[in-house]
Amino acid sequence: MIFDKHKELAQKYHVDDIASALVPSTSISNFLGELETSKISMMSRRFLAKNKFIALERFANGTINFDEYELLAKQEKVIRIMTIEKEKQEEAARKEKFQLELKAKYELQRKIERERQKALEKxxxxxxxxxxxxxxxxxxxxxxxxxxxxxxxxxxxxxxxxxxxxxxxxxxxxxxxxxxxxxxxxxxxxxxxxxxxxxxxxxxxxxxxxxxxxxxxxxxxxxxxxxxxxxxxxxxxxKLDSITNKKLKSAICTTHGGALRDIAEWTNAISLGETAFSFTPDNFRPCTLLGAIYMETSHFELGQEWYRKAIDRGFSEKSVDDEIKSIFKKADENQKEALRNYLLKLDGHRYRWVNDKKL
Known part of the structure; x- marks a missing residue:
């Protein structure tokens, strides 16, 4: 209801194009209320003079009647609307000009950068x-x-x-x-x-x-x-049958078995490891292959048995431990736990590294 009252007053005095005239407690809405009661304060008069509301000021001073006021107020309203529209257009033009200048500057900078990059790339x-x-x-x-x-x-x-x-x-x-x-x-x-x-x-x-x-x-x-x-x-x-050199046949089988071990084809890898051992029973390499496969597949006793054979044939105990450590590091958590328990039971001092959190 309060807003309706202020809107009615603003429309009556042809200042409804001014947003502040439509809401209470603004200088102009307060003045319109005073104008209705013919009790105009000095503050309101100063407001009129400062903001050049000529028609309102003359009507408030009694120098023109309401009919004359309406004619003059409508003219002022048209001028205000035209002025605001002009200002909006000018502001839009300024913004557009600024954006175009900014775009041109950006494009120039990009062109300079592209040319610099092309030169740099040469x-x-x-x-x-x-x-x-x-x-x-x-x-x-x-x-x-x-x-x-x-x-x-x-x-x-x-x-x-x-x-x-x-x-x-x-x-x-x-x-x-x-x-x-x-x-x-x-x-x-x-x-x-x-x-x-x-x-x-x-x-x-x-x-x-x-x-x-x-x-x-x-x-x-x-x-x-x-x-x-x-x-x-x-x-x-x-074709192994075409080869007479047992060392070569063993090396082929051992390496082939190792490659199959890499892709977890355990059965064929074991078969090749055993074939290699049959060709060179005094060579530690087939033994280390079989030892590694059995340790990786959780057949720990068999793994240890083949590693012992490898040591008997010249493979060092340190190298065996290094291989087992490598197998341990690559194992999943369940396999690690099983291998850890086995090794600690086998020799707690030698295999104490299984408790290292970094492995």
Whole structure:
């Protein structure tokens, strides 16, 4: 009801285009209320003079009657509306101009940046740096590299990435150049790529010479490159019956069995391990293969029995422990618990490392 009253007054005096005239307790709505009672305060008169409400001021002073006021007030209202509309248009034009200028500035900046980037991409130093950054990311070298090591390291990474072979001296340097890093700069991804390169180079040689020792060597590298199926593909094509050298036959079976172990084909892997042992019963390698398979499949007593045979044939006790530790680290929680209990019962002091939370 209060708002309706103020709206009626605003319409009566033709100031309903002014938002503040429609609500209570504003200067103009208070004045309109006073005008109705003919009790106009000095504050309201100052408000009229300040805001140049000429028609209202003259009507309040009694210099014009209401009919004359209405005619003048309507004219003022039209002017006010036109002025506001003009101001809105001018503000919209200013905003549009500002947006266009901003867009033009942004486009110019983008053009300059594109041209700078194009020029930069043709810069040999930039190209080299970007290539090195990508190589570091590719081979997980996202840690600090010693300044004195940088050039040699990046040269070796580039070489390995392109599929080239590196020397044994290079491998030693990559592995031992940083005492504070596990395996130095020779990250797992870099190591895998190196072994894949070796495998592919040896296979090319094998295709020419047909020397099955080369197939065994290449397959070993494929396993280290985490590509056991490539090793299986090579070795499964070799006919053992055509080979007379028992050491070679044993090596083929052992390596083939190891590749099958990698993909958890336990039955065939065991069969090949036993065949290899039949060819070379004095060689520890078939024994370590069978020991590892049985430990991984939770046949711990059989695993230990084969590892004891390996030690009797020249495999060190430390190497056995290292293999078991590696198997333990890769096992799931249930397998770990079973292997932990077995090893602690077997020799609590020797296998105390099973309680290491980091493993």
């Amino acid at each position: 810069d040999p130093n930039y190209i080299r740096k970007q290539k090195l950054i990508k190589l570091k990311q590719k081979y997980d070298l996202d840690f600090y590299i010693e300044k004195n090591d940088y050039n040699r390291l990046m040269s070796l990474i580039d070489k390995i990435d392109k599929g080239h072979r590196i020397t044994p001296e290079d491998i030693v340097w990559l592995t031992l150049s940083r005492d504070d890093l596990y395996r130095g700069y020779f990250t797992d991804s870099l190591n895998k790529k190196h072994h894949k390169n070796e495998a592919e180079h040896i296979i090319k040689e094998y295709e020419v010479k047909n020397d099955h020792w080369l197939a065994v060597n290449a397959s070993s590298h494929y396993r280290k490159a985490c590509e056991p199926k490539s090793a299986i593909s090579i070795l499964s094509k070799i």
